Amino acid sequence: MLKSVPFRQSTPRRGEVPPYTIVYFPTRGRCEAMRMLLADQGQSWKEEVVTKESWLQGPLKASCLYGQLPKFQDGDLTLYQSNAILRHLGRTFGLYGKDEREAALVDMVNDGVEDIRRHCSQLIYRSYEEGKAKYFQELPGHLKPFETLLIQNQEGQAFLVGDQISFADYNLLDLLLNHQVLAPGCLDSHPLLLAYVARLSARPKLKAYLASPEHVNRPVHGAQKI
Amino acid sequence: MRMLLADQGQSWKEEVVTKESWLQGPLKASCLYGQLPKFQDGDLTLYQSNAILRHLGRTFGLYGKDEREAALVDMVNDGVEDIRRHCSQLIYRSYEEGKAKYFQELPGHLKPFETLLIQNQEGQAFLVGDQISFADYNLLDLLLNHQVLAPGCLDSHPLLLAYVARLSARPKLKAYLASPEHVNRPVHGAQKI
Numbered sequence: 001m002l003k004s005v006p007f008r009q010s011t012p013r014r015g016e017v018p019p020y021t022i023v024y025f026p027t028r029g030r031c032e033a034m035r036m037l038l039a040d041q042g043q044s045w046k047e048e049v050v051t052k053e054s055w056l057q058g059p060l061k062a063s064c065l066y067g068q069l070p071k072f073q074d075g076d077l078t079l080y081q082s083n084a085i086l087r088h089l090g091r092t093f094g095l096y097g098k099d100e101r102e103a104a105l106v107d108m109v110n111d112g113v114e115d116i117r118r119h120c121s122q123l124i125y126r127s128y129e130e131g132k133a134k135y136f137q138e139l140p141g142h143l144k145p146f147e148t149l150l151i152q153n154q155e156g157q158a159f160l161v162g163d164q165i166s167f168a169d170y171n172l173l174d175l176l177l178n179h180q181v182l183a184p185g186c187l188d189s190h191p192l193l194l195a196y197v198a199r200l201s202a203r204p205k206l207k208a209y210l211a212s213p214e215h216v217n218r219p220v221h222g223a224q225k226i
Numbered sequence: 227m228r229m230l231l232a233d234q235g236q237s238w239k240e241e242v243v244t245k246e247s248w249l250q251g252p253l254k255a256s257c258l259y260g261q262l263p264k265f266q267d268g269d270l271t272l273y274q275s276n277a278i279l280r281h282l283g284r285t286f287g288l289y290g291k292d293e294r295e296a297a298l299v300d301m302v303n304d305g306v307e308d309i310r311r312h313c314s315q316l317i318y319r320s321y322e323e324g325k326a327k328y329f330q331e332l333p334g335h336l337k338p339f340e341t342l343l344i345q346n347q348e349g350q351a352f353l354v355g356d357q358i359s360f361a362d363y364n365l366l367d368l369l370l371n372h373q374v375l376a377p378g379c380l381d382s383h384p385l386l387l388a389y390v391a392r393l394s395a396r397p398k399l400k401a402y403l404a405s406p407e408h409v410n411r412p413v414h415g416a417q418k419i
Contacts, residue, residue, distance in 0.1 A: 088296075103280075
């Protein structure tokens with residue numbers, strides 16, 4: 001059965017009922033970036049938690065466009081695909097660069113984050129024991145583009161693109177935080193990224209969310225082995 | 227992106243990179259993610275094919291009529307990208323072993339796009355709304371590639387066949403699809419096929 005949890009305590013738009021609903025498994029997975037975005041933007045949202053059993057046995061999967069979660073609701077708009085949801089929220093809250101040129105760069109950066117996210121998921125869900133040595137060996141090479149982007153943008157003191165936060169920043173931040181959980185210390189030779197993580201995590205609303213039980217107690221992913 | 231540009235009456239320059247120069251030259255190290263394509267729009271350099279499609283979508287008004295449609299276009303394009311990636315993995319890694327399973331699963335992967343088309347003026351319009359989007363060019367390319375790699379694989383998908391035929395008949399696009407530069411360009415670079 002779908003289980004709804006109470007609304008978060010922050011400022012809803014359009015009256016009492018938050019327009020946003022995240023329908024997902026009880027993990028951070030592909031939803032934590034959008035959760036951090038919403039929290040940092042002072043939004044509240046509803047979580048509909050889907051257990052593995054109800055997913056495998058219930059009607060929800062067949063009703064999803066691609067047979068996958070997350071499913072996201074913004075009022076009467078239903079969206080699938082986590083990056084489409086991030087882009088939608090990016091448009092809504094002005095987190096998509098200051099102009100069309102920056103928007104293209106934000107897209108380019110987010111697609112790079114997505115590539116790493118996918119590699120990491122494949123590692124976790126398919127071949128962790130066999131693949132992890134190679135993965136962490138290759139990680140510095142995969143992180144380098146983001147260090148390059150940061151250095152070129154006010155020497156790492158700003159954001160990935162321009163001087164305002166974008167949905168790509170929340171996505172990269174989530175990815176880096178996950179890596180620190182899965183392999184503590186794996187960012188130690190990346191001081192620019194460590195500083196970036198610390199600086200973004202200190203944003204007041206985001207900091208409060210990252211300290212909240214709902215975030216802290218939510219596992220990074222749903223694979224059994226880790 | 228080539229079909230998009232051609233259909234929008236644009237011209238562009240091709241800088242062709244051979245496998246040898248890619249492996250031996252300085253270009254790869256200069257690319258943000260060490261990959262191609264690289265795209266230049268004046269002084270703006272972009273990587274990531276879907277970022278390029280989105281940029282052109284914004285430029286030419288191929289991103290839905292409002293923010294709601296833009297979100298749907300993104301959702302659809304991401305679905306096309308998922309299939310494109312599965313197809314690439316098949317071609318570049320495990321074609322002989324994987325192709326039976328791939329074509330068995332293909333109808334299930336195509337179903338979402340049939341659903342979207344049916345729900346939008348019963349397949350007579352586009353994937354989202356009543357104007358073409360970058361997601362349409364992306365899906366069209368994917369479907370055309372499948373017809374080359376496995377002729378007839380769309381025969382049990384009349385809605386998609388009609389969609390492919392209708393879009394391919396757009397005058398500028400039709401001219402491009404008939405051009406030697408398109409016809410003579412192989413679908414992909416894997417040796418086995």
